[in-house]
Amino acid sequence: MTAFWTRDRDTNAESEDATAAGARARSRRLTAVDRCDRCGAQAYVRVLLPSRLELLFCAHHNRQ
Numbered sequence: 001m002t003a004f005w006t007r008d009r010d011t012n013a014e015s016e017d018a019t020a021a022g023a024r025a026r027s028r029r030l031t032a033v034d035r036c037d038r039c040g041a042q043a044y045v046r047v048l049l050p051s052r053l054e055l056l057f058c059a060h061h062n063r064q
Contacts, residue, residue, distance in 0.1 A: 036061055 034043040036058035043056035 030056070 030043050030046060032042055034046075034056050035041065036043045037055050038061045039058060041058035041060070044059050045057045045062040047055040047057065049055070
């Protein structure tokens, strides 16, 4: 699940996600300061690449 859809979930559900999804779910939450790498809008989705780099996307670019 992406941070966009899980932002308002309780911490117990997050800990279950962290166990199931590994490092992806354990990373810090996105804030209003985080920006989309494509257009500069507020980022809602973090994509972790196998090389440990991350890309941030707004909801629009995530759907693309």
